[in-house]
Amino acid sequence: MKPMDLEERYGARNYAPLDIMIERAEGVWVWDVQGRRYLDCLAAYSAVNQGHCHPKIVAALVEQSRKVAVTSRAFRNAELGAFFRDVCELTGYERALPMNTGAEAVETAIKLARKWAYTRKGVEPGKAEILTFANNFHGRTTTIVGFSSEQQYRDGFGPFAPGFELLPFGDGAAARAAVGPDTAAVLVEPIQGEGGIIVPPDGFLAELREVCSERNALLIVDEIQSGLGRTGTMFAHEHDGIRPDVMLLGKALSGGLYPVSVVVADAAVMDVFQPGDHGSTYGGNPVGAAVARAALAVLQEERLVEKSARLGEHALRRLQGIEAPQVREVRGRGLWIGIELDESAGGARSTCERLAERGLLCKETHDHVIRFAPPLVIGREELDWAIDRIEEVLTA
Numbered sequence: 001m002k003p004m005d006l007e008e009r010y011g012a013r014n015y016a017p018l019d020i021m022i023e024r025a026e027g028v029w030v031w032d033v034q035g036r037r038y039l040d041c042l043a044a045y046s047a048v049n050q051g052h053c054h055p056k057i058v059a060a061l062v063e064q065s066r067k068v069a070v071t072s073r074a075f076r077n078a079e080l081g082a083f084f085r086d087v088c089e090l091t092g093y094e095r096a097l098p099m100n101t102g103a104e105a106v107e108t109a110i111k112l113a114r115k116w117a118y119t120r121k122g123v124e125p126g127k128a129e130i131l132t133f134a135n136n137f138h139g140r141t142t143t144i145v146g147f148s149s150e151q152q153y154r155d156g157f158g159p160f161a162p163g164f165e166l167l168p169f170g171d172g173a174a175a176r177a178a179v180g181p182d183t184a185a186v187l188v189e190p191i192q193g194e195g196g197i198i199v200p201p202d203g204f205l206a207e208l209r210e211v212c213s214e215r216n217a218l219l220i221v222d223e224i225q226s227g228l229g230r231t232g233t234m235f236a237h238e239h240d241g242i243r244p245d246v247m248l249l250g251k252a253l254s255g256g257l258y259p260v261s262v263v264v265a266d267a268a269v270m271d272v273f274q275p276g277d278h279g280s281t282y283g284g285n286p287v288g289a290a291v292a293r294a295a296l297a298v299l300q301e302e303r304l305v306e307k308s309a310r311l312g313e314h315a316l317r318r319l320q321g322i323e324a325p326q327v328r329e330v331r332g333r334g335l336w337i338g339i340e341l342d343e344s345a346g347g348a349r350s351t352c353e354r355l356a357e358r359g360l361l362c363k364e365t366h367d368h369v370i371r372f373a374p375p376l377v378i379g380r381e382e383l384d385w386a387i388d389r390i391e392e393v394l395t396a
Ligand SMILES: *Cc1c(COP(=O)(O)O)cnc(C)c1O
Pocket: 045, 100, 101, 102, 103, 104, 106, 137, 138, 139, 140, 189, 193, 194, 222, 223, 224, 225, 226, 250, 251
């Protein structure tokens, strides 16, 4: 059987991908099984900010795999300390807790916030509340989909964990009214990615920061997709000049080679975790640690954050200049741009299919938004080539 038939025959049906069968990739380009080349404008949801198969990150993966790959944290491993140091120096926090997927980092932060609330804030047992926002995306575990506002993510998967409340995204006054004595934390994406590249109004994160400080609640910022250069700053919350209490990283933390996520916080918060409170068999393994260190080094050596800012501004200006009646709005920050189409356009997926025919891989989000998020290693000419194709399709 062909790969596609095998997939259909044996795979679970929880995805409906575009029918592009990718066989190999390098930098911003991927090739399908027929040898056709595409420019990747999704970058695996920002997991490959450093470009596909970056040679330095691949080398770290191969080299470390030959030495020792997984030890479990029953023992120490020689790679972990340097990984913690690099992450803490980059983020400016005192402690790092490694996991694998983004959803696990979010789960870790939920446990951390609740234990902090009971042991430090003095919230009565079982009463801790976490405030999140409508239209959020934080992953797919049962606890996390329990506080999603997306019906499909929830339907059929309950009962859900209590202790979460949803607030309108971007509404600082609503948050101010909601944070109270039982609030352990406010959990927020600085820009809602899966939600359609929704940039909140200026001052929103600053207001969350202020109310959390006033009422002694933790501000947890999920930078799993927005962090590590995507929006033109190392972390998206820097645009608002704030410092969260807890930050979550994943995706590009390992440059797409291997799942690595991390929760960072200062000791006053993180030290509520004691030996045995939390863990993961693969979390903090030597391969993950070595790969993440290489991925962070590439981000800095190749000045990808500055590149994202510079090229992102250019891309946003060009995309906003496209005159097409079906385009409702073009918005974003850095190389993270959403093109919202009018409902009359018949859905962003069909536009993505037409872009694929012209050699561009894009993925719709929320039916009517095309997201544009190429690897940050993209060159100016490649970027203009991609935007020319988008213009062609949108104005056809
Ligand atoms: C992707 C994502 C997650 C979940 O990460 P996984 O690795 O898919 O579990 C969590 N939060 C945000 C903001 C994300 O974009």
